[in-house]
Amino acid sequence: MTDYAKFQPWLDWLDPRHEQTLDRLKAWSAINSGSANIDGLAQMADAILPAFAELDAKTSIIDLPDGEAVSPAGDVVPVRFGKILHFHKRPQAPVRALLCIHYDTVFGIDSAFQTPRMVDDNTLNGPGVADAKGGILTILNALAALERSPFANGIGWDVILNPDEETGSMGSAPFLAERARTADFGMIFEPALADGTLAGARKGSGNFSVRIRGKAAHAGREFYAGRSAMVAAAHCVSALHALNGSIGDATFNIGKIDGGGPVNVVPENAVVRFNVRVASHDERHRAEAAIANIINDLNNLDGISAELHGRFGRAPKEMAGKTRDLFEWVRELGGDLDLDIAWKATGGCCDGNNLAEAGLPNIDTLGVRGGLIHSDQEFAKTDSLIERAKLSALILMKAGAGALPASFMKTEN
Structure with a gap:
C-alpha cells in the first residue's frame, strides 16, 4: 500500500522485543493453567497483569459465576472458573476493536507435559506456546506499538483474556457477547497454521x-x-x-x-x-x-x-458478509509485510464463533504460527512472534488512521 511508510517506524520498533517476548513465552508456558487448575490460572493472571501494565489501560479482574457439569455418577455438580482479565482504553474513540484470546490450556495439573524446550533454532515446544500464550504476547506487542504511534487516538480497544475457552467459554460467553456489541471489528489470537494460513469458516x-x-x-x-x-x-x-x-x-x-x-x-x-x-x-x-x-x-x-x-x-461462523470483507482487507495489509494471507475452513471452533454470533465481524487466527496443539508436540515458530505482532499492529494503526472500511463501522454503540 502506498502509505505503508508512515506506519513502518512503529512496526520496526517491535524488532528488538523478540528476545524478551521469547523469554516471557517460555516462562508463561511453564505455568500450568489448565482450565480446571484455578490456582494455576491465578498464577498465570499474576504473570500477565504486570506485563500489560505498560499499556496504561484500565484493568478489570472479573469473577465468573460457577457453571454446571454432570459427574460420572450422574449428579449435577458446580464447576469453578478462573477470572476474566479485561483491559480497555479510549472507549469514546471513533473506531473500536475487540481483541480476545484465552489463557487457559487443555493440560491438567497432573499432565506430564509441563516444560517448554527449544526443538531447533526456530521451534519452541511447550504447553500453550501456540494455543494461546503466544497469542497473548502478540496482543501485548501489537498494542505496545500502537500506543507509541500517532494513530492511537483514533482507535479504542478492549482486550479480553478468558480462563475457560478450552472448555467452551461457558462462563465468559455473556461478557464476550456484551463487549462484541460495542466494537466495530474483532481480532482473535488463536494460532495460525505453521505456514501462516488462517482459519476461515468454522463449525x-x-x-x-x-x-x-x-x-x-x-x-x-x-x-x-x-x-x-x-x-x-x-x-x-x-x-x-x-x-x-x-x-x-x-x-x-x-x-x-x-x-x-x-x-x-x-x-x-x-x-x-x-x-x-x-x-x-x-x-x-x-x-x-x-x-x-x-x-x-x-x-x-x-x-x-x-x-x-x-x-x-x-454457533457456526460462516465466511460471508462483513467477516469475508475483513479477511480481504487484512489480506491486503499483509502484502505490506510480505505475508501471503490465506485461509481455509475448519471443523474447529473458538471465541470467534461467539463474536460472530453476537454480530461482530472478526478474524480469528492472528496469533503465532504453530501446530500440533492439544498434544505434547505443540509448537510455536519463534520467528512469528514479532511477525504476527506487526500484522496486528498494522491492522490497528490503519484503523486508527481512519482506513477501516466504512462497511465495518457501527451506526451507534
Missing part, C-alpha cells in the same frame, strides 16, 4: 451429557426386576452415531460413557457424553431436534428415564 459446536437412570437389581436373583441404564446408554450411543451423515456435514462424536459397577448388579446409572459439530444454523436446529427425539425414545423404554444436559456453546 459450531455443542457438548452434551445424557443422564440415564434405570433400576438396580441383583444380576442373579432378580435380573428381570432390574432396568439397565448401561443397556439404555448403548441404545443412546447407537442412535447418536447413526445420525452421522444424515444431517448435512454435522458430526456426532461419542466421547465417553460413565456408569455401571459390579458385574453382579444391574446398573442403575449411566452418563453418555458427546460432541456435535455443525456447519450451519440449519444443521444445528436439525441436530437439536434429532437429539430430542432420541431422549424421548429413551424415556419411553420401560423403567428408564433420561435427561439431556448441555447445549451448543458455539
Whole structure:
C-alpha cells in the first residue's frame, strides 16, 4: 500500500522485543493453567497483569459465576472458573476493536507435559506456546506499538483474556457477547497454521451429557426386576452415531460413557457424553431436534428415564458478509509485510464463533504460527512472534488512521 511508510517506524520498533517476548513465552508456558487448575490460572493472571501494565489501560479482574457439569455418577455438580482479565482504553474513540484470546490450556495439573524446550533454532515446544500464550504476547506487542504511534487516538480497544475457552467459554460467553456489541471489528489470537494460513469458516459446536437412570437389581436373583441404564446408554450411543451423515456435514462424536459397577448388579446409572459439530444454523436446529427425539425414545423404554444436559456453546461462523470483507482487507495489509494471507475452513471452533454470533465481524487466527496443539508436540515458530505482532499492529494503526472500511463501522454503540 502506498502509505505503508508512515506506519513502518512503529512496526520496526517491535524488532528488538523478540528476545524478551521469547523469554516471557517460555516462562508463561511453564505455568500450568489448565482450565480446571484455578490456582494455576491465578498464577498465570499474576504473570500477565504486570506485563500489560505498560499499556496504561484500565484493568478489570472479573469473577465468573460457577457453571454446571454432570459427574460420572450422574449428579449435577458446580464447576469453578478462573477470572476474566479485561483491559480497555479510549472507549469514546471513533473506531473500536475487540481483541480476545484465552489463557487457559487443555493440560491438567497432573499432565506430564509441563516444560517448554527449544526443538531447533526456530521451534519452541511447550504447553500453550501456540494455543494461546503466544497469542497473548502478540496482543501485548501489537498494542505496545500502537500506543507509541500517532494513530492511537483514533482507535479504542478492549482486550479480553478468558480462563475457560478450552472448555467452551461457558462462563465468559455473556461478557464476550456484551463487549462484541460495542466494537466495530474483532481480532482473535488463536494460532495460525505453521505456514501462516488462517482459519476461515468454522463449525459450531455443542457438548452434551445424557443422564440415564434405570433400576438396580441383583444380576442373579432378580435380573428381570432390574432396568439397565448401561443397556439404555448403548441404545443412546447407537442412535447418536447413526445420525452421522444424515444431517448435512454435522458430526456426532461419542466421547465417553460413565456408569455401571459390579458385574453382579444391574446398573442403575449411566452418563453418555458427546460432541456435535455443525456447519450451519440449519444443521444445528436439525441436530437439536434429532437429539430430542432420541431422549424421548429413551424415556419411553420401560423403567428408564433420561435427561439431556448441555447445549451448543458455539454457533457456526460462516465466511460471508462483513467477516469475508475483513479477511480481504487484512489480506491486503499483509502484502505490506510480505505475508501471503490465506485461509481455509475448519471443523474447529473458538471465541470467534461467539463474536460472530453476537454480530461482530472478526478474524480469528492472528496469533503465532504453530501446530500440533492439544498434544505434547505443540509448537510455536519463534520467528512469528514479532511477525504476527506487526500484522496486528498494522491492522490497528490503519484503523486508527481512519482506513477501516466504512462497511465495518457501527451506526451507534
